[in-house]
Amino acid sequence: MKALILLAGALLSIECGATTAGADLLAVPTQTKVTKTRGGLRGFKTVTEDIRPGLYANLACANPGHQKCAFKNPPQLVTSDLTQADLEAIDASINTSVGNGDFTGSFTFASAAAHSYLVIFEAYPEQGRIDYIIYTREEAAEQGYEI
Amino acid sequence: MKNILALCFGITMSTSMHAHVYYDKTLGFFNHYKVVSQTNMNNGDIFMECHEPGWTRCKPQALLVIPFDGVDTPLSDEEFKSIDEAVTRAVVGGDNGGRFVYGEKFLVSYTYDEETDRLSTRIYTLAEATYYNLI
Numbered sequence: 001m002k003a004l005i006l007l008a009g010a011l012l013s014i015e016c017g018a019t020t021a022g023a024d025l026l027a028v029p030t031q032t033k034v035t036k037t038r039g040g041l042r043g044f045k046t047v048t049e050d051i052r053p054g055l056y057a058n059l060a061c062a063n064p065g066h067q068k069c070a071f072k073n074p075p076q077l078v079t080s081d082l083t084q085a086d087l088e089a090i091d092a093s094i095n096t097s098v099g100n101g102d103f104t105g106s107f108t109f110a111s112a113a114a115h116s117y118l119v120i121f122e123a124y125p126e127q128g129r130i131d132y133i134i135y136t137r138e139e140a141a142e143q144g145y146e147i
Numbered sequence: 148m149k150n151i152l153a154l155c156f157g158i159t160m161s162t163s164m165h166a167h168v169y170y171d172k173t174l175g176f177f178n179h180y181k182v183v184s185q186t187n188m189n190n191g192d193i194f195m196e197c198h199e200p201g202w203t204r205c206k207p208q209a210l211l212v213i214p215f216d217g218v219d220t221p222l223s224d225e226e227f228k229s230i231d232e233a234v235t236r237a238v239v240g241g242d243n244g245g246r247f248v249y250g251e252k253f254l255v256s257y258t259y260d261e262e263t264d265r266l267s268t269r270i271y272t273l274a275e276a277t278y279y280n281l282i
Contacts, residue, residue, distance in 0.1 A: 038174055040264035041259070042238070042239060042261060098177055125176045125200055126202070128174060128175075128176045
């Protein structure tokens, strides 16, 4: 009887562990897309997140306001290791490029946790819009990009 | 005849006394706009406007000279850019309006409306600002 209980406990433990690991995996979208449209000097009026664990994390920011265009909880919602600081660094880099007149481009970004990401951006000045996508190395490879 | 001369003098003085630069910016894209224009008004004021996101940088289209009381004060592109950057920094930092003296040469006054992203800036010579008790 004791052995049976121990076996049941062990199986339960393995099952719980697998579920937790599965949830972690599912919480990691393979790509992150940010769209910023007609923002004001201070930020945006609307900031909308659309996150599908395991598929994508989208962020859309529009119209003049005072909100920062950022995910509410990037470490858990966006990828396993991209931090808020990483996302801000990516955003700042794109802003600098666009401000210098480079309206389309791509670059590799190394996160604080030393993982590589591919960032592809495109700006549409007549619409006041910037789009960019952050791919994990694996997703970039799947899409045929090289990091 | 005396009255006519006095009237002409009065008109001349009133037009030159009021001259300053004012410009409005609404919804740009990294300081690039669709509509960028500069108009020299009849009273000597210079009006610039930059609206809607586009491809043209918001900056003076011709040399800015502010006439006041018979004295022409030039406002260089560098000075304009520096003033514009100072105003933008203040607004991004949270100020909805204010004024400051720039380079012991100009008084700059600005207001910002977050809802429309409209930034209105006025640039006066110090002589004009003093005359109208703005400083």
